[in-house]
Amino acid sequence: MSYCLGIESTADDFGVGILSFDGKILANIISAYTPERGGIHPREAARHHAEVAGEVVGKALQTAGITPQAIRVVAFSQGPGMGPCLRTGATAARALAAYLKIPLVGVNHCVAHIEIGKLIGETKDPLTLYVSGGNTLVSAFEAGRYRVFGETLDIAVGNCLDVFARDAGLHPEEGMPLGAMVEKLANQGQAFISLPYIVKGMDLSFSGLLTAAAQLLQRAKYPIEDLCFSLQETVFSMLTEVTERALAHTEKKEVLLTGGVAANKRLQSMLSQITDEHDARFCVIPKEYALDNGAMIAWTGILAYQHGMTIPIEKSFVKLKWRLDEVYAPWVRD
Numbered sequence: 001m002s003y004c005l006g007i008e009s010t011a012d013d014f015g016v017g018i019l020s021f022d023g024k025i026l027a028n029i030i031s032a033y034t035p036e037r038g039g040i041h042p043r044e045a046a047r048h049h050a051e052v053a054g055e056v057v058g059k060a061l062q063t064a065g066i067t068p069q070a071i072r073v074v075a076f077s078q079g080p081g082m083g084p085c086l087r088t089g090a091t092a093a094r095a096l097a098a099y100l101k102i103p104l105v106g107v108n109h110c111v112a113h114i115e116i117g118k119l120i121g122e123t124k125d126p127l128t129l130y131v132s133g134g135n136t137l138v139s140a141f142e143a144g145r146y147r148v149f150g151e152t153l154d155i156a157v158g159n160c161l162d163v164f165a166r167d168a169g170l171h172p173e174e175g176m177p178l179g180a181m182v183e184k185l186a187n188q189g190q191a192f193i194s195l196p197y198i199v200k201g202m203d204l205s206f207s208g209l210l211t212a213a214a215q216l217l218q219r220a221k222y223p224i225e226d227l228c229f230s231l232q233e234t235v236f237s238m239l240t241e242v243t244e245r246a247l248a249h250t251e252k253k254e255v256l257l258t259g260g261v262a263a264n265k266r267l268q269s270m271l272s273q274i275t276d277e278h279d280a281r282f283c284v285i286p287k288e289y290a291l292d293n294g295a296m297i298a299w300t301g302i303l304a305y306q307h308g309m310t311i312p313i314e315k316s317f318v319k320l321k322w323r324l325d326e327v328y329a330p331w332v333r334d
């Protein structure tokens, strides 16, 4: 059997996954960098990745029960993401490929989220809502590529929730990301406070809404529970509106929800309602594969490798702003 080792390092997570070419996940090890305070500092996250890289690769091989020599191809997240983080993962991948004398494949992080979602969720041709700390997009495959039907014009929805939570004085706890803390408080909220609802065509904007919510926090006029509730209702309604329009337009029969924010039960219930109305199947990707992970890079690496899409080491530079709709994806059929 042939195996691919995939390295993910676009932001705060350093992940290594190992899959067999027939799609069995043998290992998916993640080491997350948690800043002591504030948001992710790219250079510090990259330092974390460099420190743990050897250990995480070793643990993945041990979990998979294979030797490095059994690896046929190495894949890495080539973009989009934070420069220093991407470069650290790319360096580890190049070193492995050179040492083992095997091909290297550069994978688009957003495509990887969709491909692992298709594998895990057993969907064939979904409309995907990918919502995380760094990305917010609605995408489906049309005419040879994953097209972007809607996206954020500024910050990602996960980032909006995280910054709001930090402004409110919340600190991420072990096993409880900031978005999940907002969700917990929102469940106790009752009154809806009106916030800017910004959908422009098929695109979304969260930064003005975040500023407005932060100003309400400062005025200390409303309970935090009501603010969290209102923030969630507003941002998730915006996401659901755009997803529903894309669904009506594409007439896809499956909707895939992935990314860190996919864990949110309120978002899940809003999307489940619209998919029911459109007779589509709704599929939420479990956390292990919805969060940034190495398994998704390995799987997409296998698909690309099988279509001859390897890159020479000297051309394997990272692409910080690599868009999903720029990716040639010959392994998917219309």
Ligand code: AMP
Residues within 6 Å of the ligand: 013, 131, 132, 133, 134, 157, 158, 159, 161, 162, 177, 178, 179, 180, 181, 183, 259, 260, 261, 262, 263, 264, 265, 290, 291, 292
């Ligand atoms: P990722 O960027 O895919 O690693 O996902 C991290 C993002 O998911 C962060 O913005 C988290 O706050 C967010 N997140 C995690 N759990 C939840 C939740 N239950 N509700 C909303 N956001 C969440």
Ligand code: MG
Residues within 6 Å of the ligand: 011, 012, 013, 133, 291, 292
């Ligand atoms: Mg992450």
